[in-house]
Amino acid sequence: MRAYDPKEIEPKWQKRWIDDKVFAAHDDSKKEKRYQLETFPYPSAAGLHMGHPKGYAAEDIQARFARMGGGARNGEAAANRKEVLYTMGWDAFGLPTENFAIKVGRNPQDVTNENTENFRRQVRMFGFSYDWDREVNTSKPDYYKWTQWLFLQLFKKGLAYQAAGKVNWCPKDQTVLANEQVVDGHCERCGSVIEERDMTQWFLRITAYADRLLDDLKKLDWPAATLKRQEDWIGRSEGALISFATQGNGGAAKGPIEVFTTRPETIFGATYMVLAPEHPFVASCLADGSLTNAADVAAYVAAAAHKTELMRKEDEKEKTGVELKGVSAVNPATNQPIPVWIADYVLGSYGTGAIMAVPAHDGRDAAFAAKFRLPVVEVIEPETGQAMPNEERRSSIVAIVEDREAGRFLTLDWGPKLGGTLFIGGGRKDGEDEIATALREIKEETGYGQLEFVGRTGRMHHHYFAFSKNVARNIDVVGLHFVLKGREQEGRSLEADEQGRFSIEWLTKEDVLRKMEDENHLLCFRRLVLGEIYAGRGILAGSAAFTGRDSEAAKWDIVQAVRGTRKTQYRIRDWSVSRQRYWGVPIPIIHCERDGAVPVPESDLPVVLPPIDDYRPKGMPPLASSPAFINVKCPVCGGDAKRDAETLDTFVDSSWYFLRYADPRNERRIFDPDKAAHWLPVDLYVIGAEHTVLHLLYSRFVTKFLHDEGLVPFDEPFSVLRHQGLILAADGRKMSKSLGNVVNPDEIVGEFGADTTRLYLMFMGPFEDSTPWDPKGILGVERFLKRFWNYVVTMIGLLSHEPHDQAATEGPKRPVIHKTIKKVGEDIVSFKFNTAISALMIMLNELTEMVTTDDGEDDRIAMTDRKDLEAIVKLVHPFAPHMGQELWSMLGHADGSYLDFEPWPAYDEALVVDRTVKLVLQVNGKVRDTVEADASVTEEQAKDLALRNPNVARAMAGAAPKRVIYVDKKIVNIVI
């Protein structure tokens, strides 16, 4: 028998697939289209990582399955066969290659060409079913011409603009770095501490699309976590802009300061305001001499300007700031003057760069106020519980007694019916002050009397039902905090209805948080002991006409009262795309003294990236030192002008590549809109979980822009997205060169072949989970493939000896094959490749099981015919396509018959269900026995079987069944 030899069959089919253009996607096909986008790799010098083929194998399974019409209703595969656009390309521009080239003293172009060749070879050895005629490469002029064109369209619409902005500057490499290249404030490459520099940069106005980028997330079939991260990244918040008048020394009016707030309802508690150090008001105060502490302020501003991101992190969020002495602002709600501070916890780049500080209801303001002893005014009284009709009103206290030596808190356990664990509470008597009430209650209920009062909350509101008194209550509560000074207990005097109803417990902080359920008592604890501030809703207090109203309900009325305006604010910033490096797309702009930034005429595109002598960054873009490139005539006035010497962020290159695949060789347009409309949006995009924001957000932005330009009818590029988990090293850590634990795809494929490698990648665990590479684990799937091969080849040999009456057989006969067809099809659809493969293994195990034949011989060649074999070969094909195709040929299919275009097998429902069922017999939910029963078993029969079972009888020990639960054909549970 012919042995399984992947080294022979894999290169053979790979060559045929490419030479015969088997997987070419036809624009004019009558079949329904399916577009599967593969994350195009960055061709690094390190070569392919095992993570690449993991994602690719999953897509290849889906692509081949779709071509076979899989996923349709059973039996309708033939009509469901898809025309699949499935492609590969190279994200070939970028900094790592440039750095590598500089290090080894070579040209980035040559290095990229070599890396790309190597990647192409590696990808091809896996046998993925790509249409290789659609390959794209972002570093080729025929591609980046259109990247430049895209930039110019954005420029024309005002969506690409130049502005001064902060950049990450590496002092050693003399260059700007992308945020991704800054790791913990250090240069990813040389480890230098990154400086912040202000430079004029190109930006793309992605913020103009913030609302649509957020709102359209709901159209997408993407992992929930990724949608959430996009939402957080965009960071929309609804609030108000409110103007605060200011005045200088002697009451001279100065310009107003506008703040952005999401909590305008707290404005009566705004006791000071804070500006970012770079706020223009600060500079104007310094300039007009209105400050009495100008030197301190100037020093703080200067220090803040030099603070890097790293330094701010090291500050551990310790608040710093300086008051602008000599000026003040006026709270428009209270008309009271309030001090103005500057502090770097307020960001110049968000909102208006100025805030109103409400230390009573904001944690950051609270920390700042505590440090600089600024006044705190509570204006929201927390409200807990649910309001009920006919509430009795009362004034109460909650007393927290702390034993500081023991680190415990005094609680009363009232049992589950009366509220569980509570602090000491009680109602106030007429004329009694709150502290007196608390001391009295503590003494009455616990006998403790030596107490020191250390703090209190403001008033709170709580709705509850007092079961002991059978009455609904709406109470005013004040939380009071005492420290125990002596442990003697004397003079307890319980009311009659309290006698024996509770027990005293001293709990640790953790136990209080664990056991206490009462919202109001817990809130007292959080505020008094944990020092938390209250940032929720409640009843307004100290808020003039608004006092007593619900804080949320009054929010916009207050905005109106202080003449503020509603405002939506976003966290997302415009996309910085300038890179002062060489290996990227030249920005197609010409700078002219007279005409400013002038776009390169479209007829002059592409602006070709020229080879230069020295690629090393020297504080200015390498292209700037190439006079032949830089010096041009202005397209408008014809005078001397200079080209922009910067290159585009490579994320721009990748923000539209999926569109180019629809029409990759078009020389006249970025793509033919009809072709894009035909193939897109993408029906499946498999991408690493690390790409949850940037690339996906940028691609969505560009798609929306092109939609607005009328080039595409859709406004979301990727309808369905799935993430792949990492392949970890055998030690469970990330694979990395420095740890020396990298698994090399060349070695693995060389040793086991592509089919085995692919199958193992899919079998390791759930697709979206990270799983360690087990060098022994791959042996399991290798054995499976060999056994599968041997089985099919043996059977083919037998078939040729004694031809069955093939015509008479409609489909496969053996039930296990029908079950597997169903299971594998469902699992592929739901990305459960590991269990699909497991089902294939189970099927093979059953097919090759020893059976005893009529003449008493042990035999593992069970009855199987050609239909069976064809079906199981089809099932394996998406996973191990070289083997699938080879066996298909050996089954006698003509040369040129590609299994990928054969219909996915159908199954017979009747054969999927078992003829016998296993009944689990339980007594009180515990398994006592299992019995086999015919699948037609009725409830009565099943119960009868259970009651007559000896194990069941023993467990029942003569007791009578109270109840018998029956789960159809599964369980009989006798409750006694």
Add this chain to the structure above:
RNA sequence: GCCCGGGUGGCGGAACGGUUUACGCAGAGGACUUAAAAUCCUUGACCCGCAAGGGUUUGUGGGUUCGAAUCCCACCCCGGGCACCA
């Protein structure tokens, strides 16, 4: 600190209201072989028991249910992301 994931045999994992540990790896025993590799068969959570059988077990503690790995609450641990966004 906040937001997502996730804790099941020696290992990767399966089951996501109904027999916990499918499938695979590793282990143990056996067959074939001069031997090894390969292949095939048997076995396979833990404790008690010769066995029949019984008990325990899905991070911990509670709850709901006839029945919980699965649903709810609290806590612990691991991984990832964000990190003063007013």
